[in-house]
Amino acid sequence: MQKTYKPGVGRKPLKPDYDAATILQEQMQAAVVLYEEDNSLQSIADALSLNPIKVRKLLITAGVYESETADVVNSAFEAKRGIPYKEALEAVATQLNLSKASVTSYLPYKKGVYFREDCDRDQISVGAERLRRMRQRQKAVEALLSSHDEQHLWKCVTAFQGYRFKTISGLPFSYKIKTGRNGEPTKELWIDRREGSNCLTWSSVLLALGNIKGEVVDRTKALGDIRGVTYIYGMFYRFGLIDVPDEVKEKMGHTKKRKK
Template sequence: MGEKRAYKPRKPGGGRKKLKPEYDAVKNLKEQMESAVALYNSKMSLQAIGDELSLNPIKVRKLLITAGVYESEVAEKVQDTFEEYREVQSYKEVVLSTANSLNLSKASVTSYLPYKKGVYFPSTEKEKISVGAERQRRYRAMKRWREEPTEEHLWDVVASYSGVHFKTYSGLPFSYEVRKGRNSEYTKELWIDRRENSKSLAWSSVVLALGNIKGKVVDRPKALGDIRGVTYIYGMFYRFGLIDVPDEVKEKMGHPKNRKNRLLCTEVCGNMCRN
C-alpha cells in the first residue's frame, strides 16, 4: 500500500456552488406571511387575500396560523391534539393519529398546522422555490400531460420549464420566461432569451407546431411548419419528449435524460385532436 496523503484542509467557500443562490425559503415565507397578515388585519377575507397573493385560501389560512393571528375551534383542537401525540410519535405518525382522532383527512390536519419549511408558490415564481421543487413540478406537469394531453396541460408543462436551458437545432443555447400582463396574470407569451434583446414567442405558434408533428423523428425545425420562432419550438419539443431528432442532431442538441418517459408523437397528437 502507498503512503497516506496528508490531510488538506478545505478552503472556505469551497464545494459545489448552489444552483439557486438567490433562493431563501425562510425569507420567502416571512415576506408572504407579513403580506397575508397585513391584508388580514385590513379585514379582507381568506379568499380575497388568496386572490391578492395568488394563493388558495387554505394556504392563506396556514400562513396566518404560522403568524399566530388566525384562531378557530378546529384549528385549536387540531394543534392541541397534534402536540399531545408529538411527545411520543414522529411527525408523520402524529399527523395520522390526529386525523384518526378527530375524524379528519391528513390534508385537513396539515392545513391547520404552521409552516415548517416554506409556502408553496406558483410554478412561475422561480426565485421563490427550491431546485428540487422545480423538478417535482416539471415532473408532475409532464405526468398530467401524458395522462391527458390537452392544450391546458401542455401550457402547464411549458410554464414549468421557464428558465430551463434548451438548445436549438444548431446547438445554440436559449431559455425563455413567462411574464405577467397588466392585470398581474401570466400571459401566454414566451420571451426567448438567447441574445441581448429578447424575442417573443406566441403560444398559438407552439400549438400550431404541435399539430404539425408527423411521425416520431422530425428531421428539422421547418418540418413543424413555416412558423415564427419554430427553431425554438423544435428545441422545446425535443426536451419535452414530444419529438425525436436525427442522431447527428442529437450531438449538437444533447441527449435529454429520462428517455423512458418520452411520448409517442402520434399518440399525443391524436389525443390532442380528439380533445
C-alpha cells in the first residue's frame, strides 16, 4: 500500500539552527579582518580552525585576496562563461595544467551577476567588480609588455591602484595616485605601508625603467640608487618588466616570467 504524506511534513533537520550562509559570511568577515592585519593564510587558518585553502577561498570571495594565480584562474574561468560549470571547470584545468580541485580553490564561493563593462560600480557585486579590475589590469600588463613606453607604464600603474604588492623581503604595500587641488590625478604615488607612508615620484619610476638591464634583476639597487626603489622593484616584477631569483619569488608570493 502506497503511503501518503501531508504537505509540509517531512524529515526534521538534525540542526534546525544551522545556517550555512550565515556561518560562511561570519567566517569570511573574520578572515578579512585577520588578513588586513597582515596575517598569513596559515595563521588565519589556525585562528579560525580552518584549512588554509578555505581561508584563501573566503578571501577571494570577499574580493581582498589578489595573486597572479588567482587572477589567471578567474580570467580563464570568466572566458568560459556561457557553458556548463562542470565543462568550464574541466576546460580551465586542462588549459592551465591544474587539477580541478586547484581551479575550484581559486574561485569565489558564489559567482556574482555579470553586467556590461561600463555599468556603475554600485550595480555589481564585490566579486564582479574584482573580476572587472582583474581584466583591466591584465589588459594593461599585456599592453605594457608589447610596448615598454611611458604611456603604457602609466596606464598599468593606474590600473593597479590598491593592489597588494610585496617588496623583495616580502613586506606588503599598496599605493594610490595623489590628486591635486583641482581633483585631477598627479604623477605621484602615495605608498601605504601601515607603519608609515611614502611618496614615490613618477620621475623615479621612469628612471628605474631605463635602468633595466637583462631579464633577471637580483637586487633592488640594480634598478638604480633611487628613492623608493624597493617599491618600484615589486611593481615592475608584478608588471612582468623584470624577473627575480627563485628565492625572492618565494618571498614575493608569486612566480612570474618576463615576456620578451
